Amino acid sequence: MSKRENIFELLESFGLRNATLPYVLEKKAEENQDKIFTIFKDQEISYKETNERANRIAHGLLKLNLGRKPKIAIMFPNIPEFLDCWFGIAKIGGVIVPINIHLKGDMLQYLLDDSDSENLIIDYSYLKAFEAIKERVPKIKTVIVLNAPKSVNLDYVLYDEINDPTTENPSIKVRDFQPMEIMYTSGTTGRPKGVLYRQYFTLAGLLVGSELIEGGLKELAGDLILYCPLPLFHSFAQFLAIMPTMFLGGRVVIADKFHASTFWDEVKRYKATIICYIGGILQILLKQPVRDSERAHNARIAFGGGCPRNIWEVFEERFNVKIYEGWSLSEGVGFTINKEGTDGGKIGSIGKSLEGFNLKIVDEDGKELPPAEDPHNPKPENIGEILAKSSLPIGLEYYKKTDIVKKKTEADGYVHTGDLGYKDKEGYVYFSSRKKDMIRRRGENISAKEVERVSNQHPSILQSAAFAVPSDITGDEEVKLVVVMKEGEELTPVELLNFMKERTAYFMLPRYVEFKTEEEFANYKTATERIQKYKFKDEFYHEVIKKKTWDGKKEGYKFK
Template identity: 35%
Template sequence: MTHILKGFIEEFNTKANHHPNRVFARFNGEEITFARLKTHADTLAAHLRLRGLKPGDRVAVMMRNSQFSLPVLFGIARAGAVWVPINAQLKGEGLRYILAHSKPKFVLCDVEYLATLKDCGAGTPSDALITIGGPADPGSLEAILRESKAFDDVAPDANDLFAIMYTSGTTGRPKGVLVSHGMLRLAGEAVQRLTAMRSGDVFFVWEPFFHIGGAQLIVLPIVEDVTLAMVDRFSASRFWDQVRGSAATHIHYLGGILQILLKQPEHPLDRQHAVRIAWGGGCPKDVWKKFSDRFGVEIRECYGMTEASSITTSNSDGVVGSVGKPMPWYTVEIVDENGNPCGPDERGEIVVRSTLDGALFTGYLDNPEATSRALVKSALRTGDVGALDANGNLWFHGRMTDSVRCKGENVSAWEVESLAATHPLVEDCAMIGVEAYVGEQDIKLFVKAKNGKSIDPRELSGWLTERLAPYQNPRYIKVVGEFERTPSQRIMKHLLSRELHDCWDRLTTGQSVGQAGSRDDQAAKSML
């Protein structure tokens, strides 16, 4: 395959014109053909243009996966606008900041999130709001898609901006990664290589599209004759029934998904499915063989970042625990703190370079400082720790900076600490990651009360729950009398206890498991 960065909308239009009845996706079993998707995308694009949208304007979207997800994404792209995906779990200041920072011309929002949107204080005007999934009033997406309008503008090219995808920072607010049409198309090519996909394959899609892990899948039916089998959300108890019902050949994982599936009761039908490959990031070495043996699938691990078109390396050689070797358009180097190359098996920062212009992002939205730290001499400084073995396989060893990988999300300590510090009883606080029951890590928050005050962890947890996304909400809270500090008064986080039994635990002293389903389903739900 010749590696040329290109857009995907023109290619989609061509395929829709030549094969209108080919099935692009099925959502909960309902067929979405290329023709239907193109008609809906064109209609939405034409509607937005009639309401004043110009190419390059931004459209924020806060929605769960539904039958409207693909028309929304393709309609925004078709109009030459820039998609701003918003994690549907966000609320309060986190949501307000992204809307204020990205300055969208329109906001498309599931009806169930209207109150959250209003309460965050972003001040979204009513004439900029398009609702999804509610009464089919004139301003709803459902009503718009019934209009069936034509749209004939030139399709965006590879270098045009497709999305601003916010990823949690490590010492500050979330950063808006500038993702081009070409980057998303390249992500599709990477998935094609990683998964050895072929014509007729079916990719099971449970992940939300507001993640790059989900977004990269929308180009797969364009680059190859495959079908997406979409469901509204992940369910551990229904997962394999859904996979069997869709005849899926590929499943995707992140975070603790594989562990959650392993914890489900063994069943005679565990191997009765069409899945050949499970692919994704975050499969622990001890889970790899257990999952493969039980369910009869091949594990293919990868590593990447939104900033580098999603996938940088892929493991197609079966080296258990490794994230594999670089895609043909990338090179990976491990450097020490002085920028010098590390030797085989020596740990250092993962640095990514590309021979393909446009494969790496151009920067973060309105954040030149963060951009200059990430892009140094045309190379991406990932902030991740890794090592290369003698055979060129990359091994991932975690984040260098102050963040926690929790339930499939990068959670910035700054985000949680800055919010917790505003509680009227909290004088100071610190957040760390600790061992999780499932997945990568759980969050432990240490708090010091103001002089003469006392803190009830249960009350504080309830207060945080109202203001943080579920994946940001600390599981553990420990009240301390004082923090050990550096001479510059920074809290010495490496000295904080990582014990799980010396603190208040939200899952064992908060809502009981019986009130909200199984522990595994709770953990999985909090990832989405």
């Protein structure tokens, strides 16, 4: 049986009509019973308990009479209660809206308002951020607070009130085509867009799990332990870590967050056999002092995205793991995995598409481009935009933004990703750069437009331009902001960042700030007033510019 036939036999045996988050959890709970599924610090939760915990939340929410298919935002850190709510909301046919815990101000308001969320489940530590914009989100009718101190009187529902004693599965039929989640992108041209996942998006977990097994995890079957330091409010953790592990009957170790200094100690402690990464995690680990635990562990595979070619072999050699590099989008229309890597001479590649997905590289006219003769030295005529397409019922959907979907989707169903890349002769894809105005920092996608929007709210600022500049961490980026003051106004970089800190997430704060006059700024514009950011980037290392640029890291500014 071919690999393609095997994949579609898996899909057929599982049943598309059963491709829902509630069904997957209930099926796996029945199969695995008391086998451990999640580990958080010293807490171990079995498959059966995971299902029962989700049922308790589901029944508790039903008793609140939130209406049919309620939209419920979750603002939790990495804790087991996140999964309880994630599964529990799905069990009542609700729509989950995960919120980045670092958001505040206008961005937090926008996500709650745009998603039409009428309910919010929030950890007490983030309640202050919500209350600061509470009057501007009148759609929110019910607020449920976790970990509220007993000494504090709140006019909200306490989490214990929805932790119902009923552990049986709710008698609600959830269908595969129902909306399941609204996952917000970071925004490419301004405001983030809400990607709508339907219940059958859980199939992505089945496909990724199948690829991992085919790629060398067969010997770990039944003893698969994945260490996940990534935030649960991101799609990677949910659909490329949690769900594949569940399909394979493994266990997931949920870290409260990424800790570089204790990373390998944790991997060793929990006997993890696979770790997942994103963004600059690998580079940060390489900068840590050498220690015994970094090789004295059971991990054999590091699975994720964003590994620079120049550290690939160095990382594998130092930490005794094999890198499985992948690529995907929040939009979920394309998935790749490179399982060949060092052994197969494919270092630097994001791999090939998973079965059920297709990629092609096209030029500005939509013409498919030829593969590169030498994948490490591609020619300009090999590099184009990556277009993705799914042969599964997983299509691009933005919540309330069908016009954007139409603009990004070609007649043949291929979707413009905004990423540039190329293929080699064997069909392996190599990521080149981003077409969109985005900045990749510490695993977060940052919209330059959003940084500018926040900075421009300062009453002393006339205009600004945010863009990516090289980071100390290979493959990562930092934010630089060029600012033009209004006539007669004065402002220091620290005053500006303190202003922005109250209105946006810490990771969006610029490390570098440079002030220019209005006349100087005009030299970076076209005749149609478009800002030519490449000019700012080109002069980043010029001595004159370096002397004029404030570096928050060197100055010891506390970004968090």
